[in-house]
Amino acid sequence: MKTVLITGANKSIGFETARQLLQQGYYVFLGSRDMQKGQQAVSQLQAEGLNQVEPIEIDVDDSKSIKAAREELGQKIDTLDVLINNAGISGTMPQTSLETDITVFKQVFDTNFFGVIEVTQAFIDLMKNSPEPRIVNVTSGLGSLTLHNDPSWKHYQVKPISYVASKAALNAYTIVLAYDLRDTSFKVNAVDPGYTATDFNNHSGPGTVPDAAARVVKAAVLRPDGPTGQFFSDDNVPETGISPW
Template sequence: MKSVLITGANRSIGLETAKQFSEKGLFVYIGSRNLENGEAAVKELNEKGYQNIKAIEIDVTNPDSITAAKNRVENEQGKLDILINNAGILGINPQTASATSIQDIREVFDTNFFGVISVTQAFLNLLKKSESPRISNITSGLGSLTLHSDPSWKYYDVKTAAYGPSKSALNAYTIALAYELKDSPFKVNVIDPGYTATDFNHHSGPGSVERAASFIVKHTLTDENAPTGEYFSNDIEDETGISPW
């Protein structure tokens, strides 16, 4: 049975992604910064018939927490097949470039960028034991520099000094990691689930968590011929779903 770890998965898109992976027969670790919240999510899923799901405490900004989570997965599974770096924060609003403090920007980057790197590097050896390892870094359309430079883009006026740049940096890191692993079975991509109605944005997005999670699963459970180092977006209206960087 393949195993998947999803960070920040005790609610919203992460939780729905866990449900959909479970439905496809994977063993799912629901990563949660607060273990009680994760266990409550697992209990709810178990009551609805979802199996092979466990909560795991992992704070992506805490090295000791990451190491403890890695050790648990290693002891219980021996390897990891899929890592979904989903945990993320928006930060304060508004986020003007002229007034957002360095401290506030650092806080967003600690979770959205440095946290992803810390988790990825910690779990890389376990992923290398998989026959078809996958790393999906959950990004946003707000991380696309090309789209942000296009006045005709529908979200052109949504500028953030912390959140968007943290996702742009994540995209750049993903390209570097995918290149490093290109001669291996790894597929490493960034996936934008689209503007989705969640607690994250006060349910202002037009998309559903079901559609967002389905997009993540689709571009993660891929075969050996699938692309790596790509940027997929649920807001791109063509069959490829490929977004400009």
């Protein structure tokens, strides 16, 4: 049975991603920075008959928490097949380049960028034991520098700077991580789940959570001949699913 760790999985897209992977036969470690909320999420899935799941406490902003989660997981399994870096924050709004306080930048980067790096580095040894390891970094179409320079793009005027910058940095990390693992069986990709109605955006997005999670799951279950080092987003080019960086 393949195993997967999903950060920020106690609600919204992360939770639905866990549900869909459970339905495909994966064993899910449902990451949550609040253990009580994580257990509640697990109980809900188990009530649906999805029993191959357990909570794991992990706060991606906290190095000690990440280390403790790695030690806990290492006591349970020798191999981690999939890592989904899903946890993320938008930061206090509004955000402009000249007026956003530096503390907002630091908070957003701690979660959306530095947290991803630290989690990936912490669990990479378990992933190297997998014959088909997959890393999925949940990003945003707002992380595309190319699209932000295109006045015809439908989100051209949406530029919350700390969030945009953190996701652009995450995209860059994805490219280099895929390159560094190019001679292995790893598949490393960035996935934009789309503008989805969740607590993250006060349910303002037009997309549905199941559709968003399905995009993440698609990258998590890639076959050996699947792509790596790509930025998938149905928001921009649905015919290919590949978005410009």
